[in-house]
Amino acid sequence: MRSRTVLLGLRGFYAMYMMHGLFMPDTPGLAALRDLIDSWGMGPLLDRMISPHSSPRQFAESLTICLDQLFDQYEALMAQLVQDPYVFRIPGDATGAAGFVEAWMSALREQASAVRTSVAG
Template identity: 55%
Template sequence: MNQVVSVNPTPRQFAESLVACLAPLMDELYEVFMAQLAADLYVFQIPGDESGAAGFMETWIRTLRE
């Protein structure tokens, strides 16, 4: 991380470098999630919750914050 900061002195340049480093990981994560969704359309839903995937994400984000 120190090398990235020393090479990229501005916050914008640092953010661009960080995005470039994380892009492959995010692409792989997307592929995993899409495969899970293809296998089970209800994988990202809470049983009994009619709000569907949106409700799942709201609950997930709220849990992370807590």
């Protein structure tokens, strides 16, 4: 049961970790979570374990891996999240999560526009 909880929880943390590379706005809470993952060198391992198209075998392997004490760091990630539960709120922006998403969408539109301009030009 714990292994499943850890694996499913790590999926969420891994998504937050990877979405930073997809122009998601940075916040102090997200940066702290990424720093923890990086300090443990867990990024590549999570990349291997967590796939949006995992097979039943890969899921079973990942579930087994989560039994290892190595994944006790999951508790530290949860503690960090509790410390700053507003990971999707840009400091100083009163619109909260809506402002976060709007900033992200704006960044994506700017990137798409820059690509279109470079392809056309």
